[in-house]
Amino acid sequence: MEPSKGSEMMLHAEKTLIHPVRPHLMAYCPTMDLIAVVSDEENLDVYRLNGQRAFGMKKKSPNVLIDSICWKPNGQAIVIAWSDGLVDIISAETGKALQRNIPHPSKVPQGSHSESNRIRCIGWGVSFIDVPAVKARTGVSPKNSKGPSNGLNGNAATTTTDSWDSFRDDTTLDDFLQRQPDLQTLDISPDLPDQLAMMDIENLLPKLPVIPLPPATPFARPVQTDTSSFTSQAQIDVIFHSHHLKDHNAVDVLIRCMDDGTVNPTIYDSLGIINVKHPAQWSIQACRPLLHASHPYSCSHGLLMEMSIRDAGPTLTYGKPAYSTPQKATPSNDFTTRLVLVPLTLRFISSAGIYLHLIASKTTQLQSLLQYVQQCLQRIRTYWTHSQDLPSKFMRNVEETLAEKNEGDLIQSLYHLAVTGDCPPTIKEWLANELTESGHKRWDHAATQGYAKIIELTHENLLPALDRCSIVISMLRGLARYHDSTWIFNISAQDFTAILDVIRRLQLLAHNVLIYAGDERRQFTVFSRWLRHEIDVQATDPTSASAEEAADRDPGIDYSLLLEYIQGPMSQSNLLCYLQRQADLPSQPLDSKALSYEDTKRAIELSKQGAAFKQEALCLDVTNACLQDLCSKLFLQITTWQAASTSMNCGVVLEEGEVSEARDLRMVFEKLGDSDDITTYIAIVPKHNRNEIRLHRLVHADVFDDAAKSVHASEAVTLSLGNGEVTDVKFVDDSCLIALYRTQDASYILNFTYSTAAAPSLPSSLSSSSTTLPNLPYCARTTSFASIQLPHGRADEARHVLDLSTPERLRSYVKHVFPARERFVPVRLEVNGRKDRRVVCVLGEDLRHYKVFDLDYQKNEVVARREESESESDIEMTG
Numbered sequence: 001m002e003p004s005k006g007s008e009m010m011l012h013a014e015k016t017l018i019h020p021v022r023p024h025l026m027a028y029c030p031t032m033d034l035i036a037v038v039s040d041e042e043n044l045d046v047y048r049l050n051g052q053r054a055f056g057m058k059k060k061s062p063n064v065l066i067d068s069i070c071w072k073p074n075g076q077a078i079v080i081a082w083s084d085g086l087v088d089i090i091s092a093e094t095g096k097a098l099q100r101n102i103p104h105p106s107k108v109p110q111g112s113h114s115e116s117n118r119i120r121c122i123g124w125g126v127s128f129i130d131v132p133a134v135k136a137r138t139g140v141s142p143k144n145s146k147g148p149s150n151g152l153n154g155n156a157a158t159t160t161t162d163s164w165d166s167f168r169d170d171t172t173l174d175d176f177l178q179r180q181p182d183l184q185t186l187d188i189s190p191d192l193p194d195q196l197a198m199m200d201i202e203n204l205l206p207k208l209p210v211i212p213l214p215p216a217t218p219f220a221r222p223v224q225t226d227t228s229s230f231t232s233q234a235q236i237d238v239i240f241h242s243h244h245l246k247d248h249n250a251v252d253v254l255i256r257c258m259d260d261g262t263v264n265p266t267i268y269d270s271l272g273i274i275n276v277k278h279p280a281q282w283s284i285q286a287c288r289p290l291l292h293a294s295h296p297y298s299c300s301h302g303l304l305m306e307m308s309i310r311d312a313g314p315t316l317t318y319g320k321p322a323y324s325t326p327q328k329a330t331p332s333n334d335f336t337t338r339l340v341l342v343p344l345t346l347r348f349i350s351s352a353g354i355y356l357h358l359i360a361s362k363t364t365q366l367q368s369l370l371q372y373v374q375q376c377l378q379r380i381r382t383y384w385t386h387s388q389d390l391p392s393k394f395m396r397n398v399e400e401t402l403a404e405k406n407e408g409d410l411i412q413s414l415y416h417l418a419v420t421g422d423c424p425p426t427i428k429e430w431l432a433n434e435l436t437e438s439g440h441k442r443w444d445h446a447a448t449q450g451y452a453k454i455i456e457l458t459h460e461n462l463l464p465a466l467d468r469c470s471i472v473i474s475m476l477r478g479l480a481r482y483h484d485s486t487w488i489f490n491i492s493a494q495d496f497t498a499i500l501d502v503i504r505r506l507q508l509l510a511h512n513v514l515i516y517a518g519d520e521r522r523q524f525t526v527f528s529r530w531l532r533h534e535i536d537v538q539a540t541d542p543t544s545a546s547a548e549e550a551a552d553r554d555p556g557i558d559y560s561l562l563l564e565y566i567q568g569p570m571s572q573s574n575l576l577c578y579l580q581r582q583a584d585l586p587s588q589p590l591d592s593k594a595l596s597y598e599d600t601k602r603a604i605e606l607s608k609q610g611a612a613f614k615q616e617a618l619c620l621d622v623t624n625a626c627l628q629d630l631c632s633k634l635f636l637q638i639t640t641w642q643a644a645s646t647s648m649n650c651g652v653v654l655e656e657g658e659v660s661e662a663r664d665l666r667m668v669f670e671k672l673g674d675s676d677d678i679t680t681y682i683a684i685v686p687k688h689n690r691n692e693i694r695l696h697r698l699v700h701a702d703v704f705d706d707a708a709k710s711v712h713a714s715e716a717v718t719l720s721l722g723n724g725e726v727t728d729v730k731f732v733d734d735s736c737l738i739a740l741y742r743t744q745d746a747s748y749i750l751n752f753t754y755s756t757a758a759a760p761s762l763p764s765s766l767s768s769s770s771t772t773l774p775n776l777p778y779c780a781r782t783t784s785f786a787s788i789q790l791p792h793g794r795a796d797e798a799r800h801v802l803d804l805s806t807p808e809r810l811r812s813y814v815k816h817v818f819p820a821r822e823r824f825v826p827v828r829l830e831v832n833g834r835k836d837r838r839v840v841c842v843l844g845e846d847l848r849h850y851k852v853f854d855l856d857y858q859k860n861e862v863v864a865r866r867e868e869s870e871s872e873s874d875i876e877m878t879g
Contacts (some may be wrong), residue, residue, distance in 0.1 A: 009749070009816045009853040010828060012839060013049040020416075020847035023828040024661060025066060028841055030834055031075030031179040034092065035312075035841055035850070038066045044080055046092070049852060055095025057088065068122040072252065074179045076238075077531070079124060079254065085117030087256065115531065121257040123292025123301070126177065127349050129249050129356060131297050131676075131702075137186060138171055173296065173669075174835035176250070202471055208236055209460050211375055212453060215386045221401040230372055239368050242466075248357045251349055256299060257289030263303065263648060268364040274643040276344060278651070281793040283310040285335045290659075295667035298678045299349040299702035303342045303648075306658065309337045309791065339655035339856040340790060341696075343704040350643035350703070357478060363638055366472045369465055370631055373506075377624055380454055380513075384579045387450020391443050398430045414566050416531065418559065425539055427809035432539040440535055444528045451521035452519045454575070458514045463507065470503050491637050499634065502627045505600045509578055509620050512604060522566035530557045577607065582621040595626075650707040652714070652732055654696050656797075658687040666731035668755055676702045677712060681754060682730045693719040693726055693739055694756060694799070697778050707789050716787065716798070717777035719752070722805035727826075730840075732855060733833030738815060738840065740829050747826050749840070749853075751815040752776060758817040777802060816853065824849060831855075 018036070025038035033049045042059040044066065059231035060082065067082040082087045085104040090097055128134050156284060176186060211230040231235055254266040261284065263276045278284060286308040293302040349356060399410050405426060407413070413427045423431075435443075533555040551835055568574075597615050606613035616622045652861045662685035670679050682696040701714035724743040731737050737754040740747065753775055779800035782787070788796050804810045825845035832839050838855040 008839075008858065009855065010857045012170055012852040012854055014050065015047060015051040015853040016850070017045075017848045017850075019043075021843070022066075023843055023847060025069055026828065026830045026841065026843060026850075027069050027071050027078070028830045028832040028839070029071050029075045029078075029092065030177070030832060031837075032092065033837075033839075034395045035068055035830075035852070036071070036078055037850075038069065040847075042066050044069065044078075046078070047096075051361050055090070055092075057090060057097075060735075067119050070122045070124050072124050073177055074181075077177055079122060079216055081119035081122045081256065083118055085119065085258075087119070087122075090237065091238055091474045093238070094232065096232050096235050098238055099237060104264075118259050119256050120259045121255075121289035121292055121303075122255075123255040123294065125253045125255070125292070125294030125301060125732075126296050127251045127294065127299055127346070128176075129251060129349065129352075129354055131350075133249070134173070134176060134296070136291045138173055142318065172835055176296070177834070202468055203514045205468065206464070207233075208240055208372065208464060208468070209233070210236060211372070211379055211461055213458070214379065214382050215449065215453075230375055240365065241347075248354055250296075251356065251360065253301065253346065253349075255292050255294075255303075255344070257292065257303060257305075259288060261289075261305070261307075263289075265301075265344065265346060265646065267346075267349075268279065268360045268561075272641050274639050274646060276643070276646055276648045278342065279649055279791075282307075282651075282821035284308065285310070290663060291665040293665040293667045293680065295669060295678055297669050297676070298667065298702040298704070299347060299703065300345040300678075300700075302391060302665060302667055302704075304663070304682060305340050305342055305651075306337060306396065307340050307660070308337050309340075324682055336656065337658050338653050338795065339650045339659055339684065340653055341659075341680065341698065342648060342651040342790075343700075343707075343710075344646070344648045345703060345705040346642075346646055347703065347705070348642050351645060355479065358475065359638065362472050362476055363392060363635065366469065366476075366631065367635070369469050369472065370628060373462065373469070373624065374628070376457055376465065377620055380457050380462070380580070381579050381621075383450045383453040383457070384575060387447050387454075388573075390446045394435060394439060394443060397434065398426070401430070410573050414570075415563065417534065418562055423534070428538045435535060436539070437532075437535060440528070440532055444532075447524050447528070451517050453522065454517045455514060455521070458510050458517070462510050463514075466503055466507050466510065470500060470507075473499050473503065478694060480821075491634065491641075495630075495634060495637075499627065499630050501597055502630060504597050505584060505595070505623050506598070506620065506627065508600055508604070509618065509623060513575060513578050513620070516578070520565070520573060520575070523561045523569060526558050527565045527570070528560040529555060530562050533557070551766060574607075577615055577618045578620055580619060580621070582616075582619060582625060585615055585619065586624075594879055595623075647705045650705065650710075651793075652698065652707055652711065653685070653788045653790065653793040653795045654682060655684060656795045659684045660687045660690060662690075662726055662728045664729050664731050664737075666734075668734045670699075670734075670755060672699070678702050678704070679755070681731065682739075683731065683754075685726045685729060685761050690725040690727075691721050691723065693721070693729055695719070695776060695778070708785065711785060713730045714781045714788070714796070716781070716796070716800075717776050717778045718799050718801045719776075720801055728829045730829045730831045731833070732831050732838060732840075736855075737832065738829065738831065738855075740826055740842075742825075744820070746820050747818040748810075748814050749816040749818075749826075749829075749842075750810070750813045752813060815855075824851065 017039070019041055021037040021040040027036045028034075029036070029046075033661060034046050034054055035049075036044065036046045038044055042065050043056060045056040046054045057080065065083040066080060069081050070079050071092075072078070076092055078090050078092060080090065082088070087099075087102040088097055089099040089102070113271065113609065113735070171186065171365055210233050212589055213231065224729050230239075251267055252407045256264040257262070261278050265274060265276065278287070284307050288306040289303060290306055291304040293304075294300075354360065356534055395410055402409060402413065407424060407426055410427075413424055417423050417427060473496050476491075477493050477500070480491050480493045480496060503549055595614070595617050599614065600623075603613040603615075603617035654828050666681050668679045668681060670677075677699050678701070680698045682698075684694050684696075686692060686694065695717045697715040697717075698714070701710040701712070704710045721741055722743075724741050726739055726741050728736065728740040730739075731754070735753055735755045737752045739750045739752070741855075742748075753774070777800045779798060781796040782798040783796050787793055804813065818824060826842045827845050828843035830841040830843070833855075840855055841852050843850045
């Protein structure tokens, strides 16, 4: 077939990479012009259209590979699935990690590596809670399904004042999926009662600050990069003050599909994940997840899987009249590979209503706050240990010398020196020759920085985070009391009260840490000034004038604070019982859940009096472990509630045999009258028939959890393309499908209108040819629907074959031509079909060169329009 002169799309950008990329790991950002690729060195790189590298992530370890990547629907983040089963989420705005090493929820023994941990497919969708409100805003509500007439809304004869404000602009579904959608302009705010329920007092609180980096060790420089998510204010703002917490109608759902068939849905980027697996009676030997698709109007997600299923007789005969009851299956030991569409239904999204936003977003926020509190305590303990290490080393050196000479201990000697002014010879030698001025500076810096950071972390980080925890728990407790006897929130209010009691204990202990740290810092400041004075005095010659001058000089020391420090915090700090680790307690701690707020107050009073007390009652580590344990049980209860409304118990067999890497899956809302049905399209290229594109069309209910009742239509069509090879297929939007077709003469990008009811997204003037492309001729199945259901179903091979093997028939579908004489040979497509952002990224055969083309404009049309505009301007000038 000879290339057409008009078959050339406008080139946006192109880039040649240094290292080859893995072709199946390319992803175009939905809302920004960012292209994510994974190199053969297992590094993620994200490039702008001008070729500049925006951000990326290096390979974690030599034995870990990247299995999958996926953008968030609003383009704010990208998720990376590693071969060790862990997941990282990277912010597209800062390039920093929002969450690192999210673990696989399945219980795997530590130290063991299981291949079933690997994530074979990952998807990220969004679901609307109030779907009718969005449909009404976009002009597809059932009451206005006829659409505007003569510029007015609906039929002029039935138009009323109630519908005058309908369809007042061109709002589409893409406007709700933007990176930062304008919720006021979209105008789907909840009613007043729901708005009162959604009021969040945390918006009035100051933002949580960054957690400081750990201190520098004497033998290493401070590490400027930290694996945590709280070392950058931008990251903290995304986690705690994110935009998704304000969007009450959108639920982000992250889907992780393991190679054993387990699916893990996660809502609102939460770390609490439920596990869903296909029924055991399906007798599946192997399962390989391939693709994920979702639609905001549906709470069901489509999962395309390749399953090795046990055969069951008798074999179906295709093309014969359908029978109502499937024949009895006979067990067999033979397994065949089949392509199956398995729906994952999250019923709690639609059933919980707007309360799902409160439950899910606050649960996610509480999980992040608990991580923040945990890291605050770890960082406080790190600074405390660092502040005590160096002074302890100095003190141990002189303690050994004093013990050898039987001259008492250091505390007695320093107390004697402070009271009488008489310095023993051993202390004099230690001050003048061992500690010296440089040692004092190190001592002063370590202790001063330690106390300052403890106060800063406690006052600015820990206590505000605990305040936010109490607000979140109080809000959830109020919801639990309101729905105490209903199914929506089956958690007792007493569970939240117990968590609030532990938070009060943590707050009380943190306030005491603040008090003791402030007192000891003031005492140490006096001690440090006195110690510096004594070093100067003892280091000078006693017979010299400078010694007399140093001895007569008043250092301005408050000796009451000095003596308090020497006999108290210098040997045994009051902070030790608060900041010690749980493992360092002298005895096995009691059950921390049995401790109450009054027990903690009693232990604090006894410690001030010097009496014996329960050390676990004052240990921040023990109390925090109790908080983490209670909240984990709370998350488990919420997860159980979500799991009860989650199902993956049906499947539809589409094809027999293996499919190639050229495949795609998309869910579309086609506005079929007043119906809320969703249409799922599947495009695949068989592994052994690379010149065919097989399209399947399933019309099903928006809640797809029972195949027999949910599926309303099943159709298929095959596109036969002659002697060439189809290397990739991609759905662009709700009406356009493109394919990459290679022959000996050239490579072509073909454009098909696959949807039968969706409005075309391209104007006729911008289509690939002068005439509008016809819809594909689908053929309905000829067997009963029960015969294609799992576990014993077989694929229905009845379909219409569209013969495009001749150049004349194929020419009208050509969108772009890559002549064989060019060095660039395309092998992979990656598309973005969002509003005003329809582009295709084409990867070359060398896996290092890619080009980005505009799908809405042809090169010759742009030139023609430019010439036309120039001629019109010339006419205006001459006139």
